[in-house]
Amino acid sequence: MEDLPENVTVEILSRLPVKTIIHCKCVCKKWLNLVSNSYFATLHLSRSPAGLMIHHNPIKGRWSQQPGILKWVEVEDEYDDHHLHHDPVMSLNLNLAPLLQKSTILTVGSVNGLLCLWQSGQGKDNTYICNPITREYMILPRQKYYKEGYADIVYCFGVGSLRQEYRVIRIFQGNINIPSDSTSRSRSSVLRAEVYTFGTSQWRSVCDIPYWLDRFCGPFLNGHAHWSVFGKDSPENIYVFDFDNETFNFFPSPPVETIQGSENHFKTLAVLNGCLCQCDTFDSQLTIWVMKEYGVKTSWHKDLVIKESFSSKMGTRASD
Known part of the structure; x- marks a missing residue:
C-alpha cells in the first residue's frame, strides 16, 4: 500500500x-x-457503527475514590431487537493511570469520540480530555477559581457549529475566591463561568449568570450546552450556552406538567436520536419529552409515558 x-x-x-x-x-x-x-x-x-462508552466503577457509590473503567460497547441493531457487544480488549482501565489513582473521576461530556473527565478527591481538581480508543489524553490548565470554599461545578464539553473549535465551559455555583490586585482575598456567592478553548493555554472568564443550573453535566447539541434552571422566576426552564458566540440565553422548554399527589419532580436533559429530550421523573410517573425541531417550542412532543401503580392486594408495583 x-x-x-x-x-x-x-x-x-x-x-x-x-x-x-x-x-x-x-x-x-x-x-x-x-x-x-x-x-x-x-x-x-x-x-x-453506533457505540457506547460506559464509565463503570466496580466499587459501589458515585463518589468512590477509584477512577473506574471505560468500556467500549458496540450496538448491533436488528429488525426488532438491539444487542450490546462488549470487547474487553477495548476497555480502558483508568485505575492503572498513576495520575488518576485515589481520586474520583466523573464523565462530564462527550463529543466526536472524545471524553471530558473531571478528577476530584485527595486535593485534586483537574480536567482531562481523553480519547479512550487511542488511550491518549491531555490535562487542561488549572482554573482560576474554586481554590478554597465550596462550589457546585457545572460542565459541558462541545464544539462550535461555525468555528469548529473544541471548548469546555465550567460554571462555579457557590462560595468561591475572586482574585484581586490587593493582597486580601474576597469570597462571594456567585455563578461564574469560565471557558477553555483548545489550542490556548488558559481559561477565560465569560460572565456571571443570574440563575442556578441543575445537574453537573449539560448535554451538548447543535453547538450549544443545555441545562435545566432552578427557580420559578425564569421565563423558560432551559438555559443554553452558545459555543460560537460564548453567550447564554433561555431556550424553549416543554410544557410544565404536574402530577397530583407527587411530592418529587426531577428534570434531566439528554440527547435522543439527535434530538434534545427532557425526562420528567415523578413519584409515580416517568415522562420523556422530545424536541422534534431544534429551537421550536411547539415541536416538543410527549414521546413516552411510564406509569406505576400499586396493588393493594399483592403489595407489589406494576408498570403500565
Whole structure:
C-alpha cells in the first residue's frame, strides 16, 4: 500500500474497525500521521457503527475514590431487537493511570469520540480530555477559581457549529475566591463561568449568570450546552450556552406538567436520536419529552409515558 495515493489510503483505513485502527498506528509513521489527523477522525466516526462508552466503577457509590473503567460497547441493531457487544480488549482501565489513582473521576461530556473527565478527591481538581480508543489524553490548565470554599461545578464539553473549535465551559455555583490586585482575598456567592478553548493555554472568564443550573453535566447539541434552571422566576426552564458566540440565553422548554399527589419532580436533559429530550421523573410517573425541531417550542412532543401503580392486594408495583 506504500504506492497508493494518500487519499486512497485514507479511504481504506477509514472503513476499518476501531480496534484495527489502533494497530494501524504502529505500522509506520505515515499511517500514524494519517489516522491522527482530525479529518480522518471525523471521516472514520461517520462510517463507524453506533457505540457506547460506559464509565463503570466496580466499587459501589458515585463518589468512590477509584477512577473506574471505560468500556467500549458496540450496538448491533436488528429488525426488532438491539444487542450490546462488549470487547474487553477495548476497555480502558483508568485505575492503572498513576495520575488518576485515589481520586474520583466523573464523565462530564462527550463529543466526536472524545471524553471530558473531571478528577476530584485527595486535593485534586483537574480536567482531562481523553480519547479512550487511542488511550491518549491531555490535562487542561488549572482554573482560576474554586481554590478554597465550596462550589457546585457545572460542565459541558462541545464544539462550535461555525468555528469548529473544541471548548469546555465550567460554571462555579457557590462560595468561591475572586482574585484581586490587593493582597486580601474576597469570597462571594456567585455563578461564574469560565471557558477553555483548545489550542490556548488558559481559561477565560465569560460572565456571571443570574440563575442556578441543575445537574453537573449539560448535554451538548447543535453547538450549544443545555441545562435545566432552578427557580420559578425564569421565563423558560432551559438555559443554553452558545459555543460560537460564548453567550447564554433561555431556550424553549416543554410544557410544565404536574402530577397530583407527587411530592418529587426531577428534570434531566439528554440527547435522543439527535434530538434534545427532557425526562420528567415523578413519584409515580416517568415522562420523556422530545424536541422534534431544534429551537421550536411547539415541536416538543410527549414521546413516552411510564406509569406505576400499586396493588393493594399483592403489595407489589406494576408498570403500565
